[in-house]
Amino acid sequence: MASARVIAGVQADDLPALHSFVNGLCQDLDAVLAGLSLRYSSGAVEGHNNKIKILRRQMFCRANFDLLRKRVLRTAGGRS
Structure with a gap:
């Protein structure tokens, strides 16, 4: 091998x-x-995780959890 x-x-x-x-x-x-x-991939899940991490870093020390939650849900809906 x-x-x-x-x-x-x-x-x-x-x-x-x-x-x-x-x-x-x-x-x-x-x-x-x-x-x-294997042909299976977790790429889509990793992409969503990456988007959420970027949003969290952008909002660090700027807003509370409620605003972060709204932005994550808005981004997950396909709008940026």
């Missing part, structure tokens, strides 16, 4: 940051393979 050779090559190098990254990938290898091989 080509991925095993790549992992072995990274672990043989003297790059601690890549060692940590590869170790994390190996711990969640089933999830990584499923994410790369």
Whole structure:
């Protein structure tokens, strides 16, 4: 398997940051393979989360939760 050779090559190098990254990938290898091989995507949900985070950052220390809620609901309705 080509991925095993790549992992072995990274672990043989003297790059601690890549060692940590590869170790994390190996711990969640089933999830990584499923994410790369299945046709399902959570892209739409991530897009909505991103919009809400942007709104929250724009309104930081400017308004209360009620106004933030109204803006989130208005944005989710398709209007910007």
